[in-house]
């Protein structure tokens with residue numbers, strides 16, 4: 001059997017980290033088994049589905065690298081198919097028209113609740129079809145079996161069993177003619193040959209009902225795994241209050257997809273003590289049976305730690321391709337200045353996120369006239385004019401070709417030695433002059449990145465503006 005899994009989001013909002021983890025597990029399961037992965041957009045809820053949400057889901061899946069082999073399929077394009085099956089089921093009695101009014105259903109519900117019973121449809125219309133004219137409004141219900149139990153083995157939650165007497169006759173087509181989620185999902189999984197349904201635990205109660213529909217369609221019932229929820233670090237349901245929850249917000253905040261993927265795979269699954277997994281390792285080791293059934297708490301600090309790890313260890317050219325997005329996002333024009341991969345190398349140890357890295361590198365691309373006032377106050381002394389003059393004089397002698405950190409470092413050393421002052425008393429005013437800030441990578445590396453012309457010009461500017469005394 002070739003494994004086929006799917007991710008089937010309803011496009012009613014952005015893709016949040018819980019959905020992304022479910023998608024990841026489903027994707028990994030398919031990849032681990034050399035199977036295929038389907039993306040299906042469950043947009044039957046016309047009122048709540050939006051194109052913006054569809055776009056956001058697709059963008060998030062692409063950013064995460066969760067590639068699909070088939071799709072995206074849209075349920076709204078498959079209404080003919082659902083209706084064809086519903087009509088067949090109506091014809092042979094697997095489904096029936098229900099003419100019960102809202103008022104009757106409400107009264108039934110009230111009575112059942114008053115008796116302390118679970119509200120459920122009583123099957124009233126199972127047997128009175130001929131009393132209605134064909135154009136009378138009605139919905140269609142699935143005739144659920146009356147007897148026996150539905151049992152399935154959930155790969156995460158273990159055995160689940162429910163008596164059919166607990167299940168009522170589900171509406172499969174609403175009065176307005178639109179088929180319902182529980183029906184469409186079964187038809188789709190059947191038509192698309194899905195072998196393993198891996199989805200959020202909020203659907204575990206739907207599964208027995210859906211299994212009955214599979215059986216009524218004569219379809220092979222797939223296997224199921226229901227993934228638990230993600231909670232905030234305070235144990236409450238993850239929400240905006242805990243910071244970012246949408247996948248794209250993590251991109252905007254400066255995380256690498258590798259960090260988020262690695263973080264999410266570990267949140268609820270593990271293999272020994274290993275924390276860092278390459279994609280290939282995840283694919284090789286992933287097992288749905290080892291996914292935890294308890295809810296997991298989102299730990300932003302651990303995600304940050306992983307993000308730093310990937311910023312520092314992935315190929316700088318690759319990291320630079322993500323940094324470029326942030327430079328644009330922050331309106332920094334990178335066409336004149338150091339190569340982004342050089343920025344990554346210089347700042348990897350200093351930046352927690354790519355957003356932060358972009359902020360920290362702005363001075364490499366843009367001139368400025370403002371300086372960090374506290375740094376100026378601390379480091380600009382009576383002799384700073386002389387420090388900058390001496391630096392400028394020596395730096396001017398370093399050619400464009402030789403403008404490398406290793407040739408710039410001796411300049412700072414020489415000035416310090418000549419003036420008999422510490423290196424910091426040269427390096428810090430120089431740094432403030434060249435970057436406008438009190439913090440940057442080593443001053444030699446910084447000057448290399450800022451480049452010869454800009455460095456010399458900025459020393460002159462600082463000399464004039466700050467150290468004219």
Ligand code: GLU
Nearest residue numbers: 008009010042185199203
């Ligand atoms: N469309 C459903 C949701 O977004 C998922 C259905 C499924 O995976 O079976 O919650």
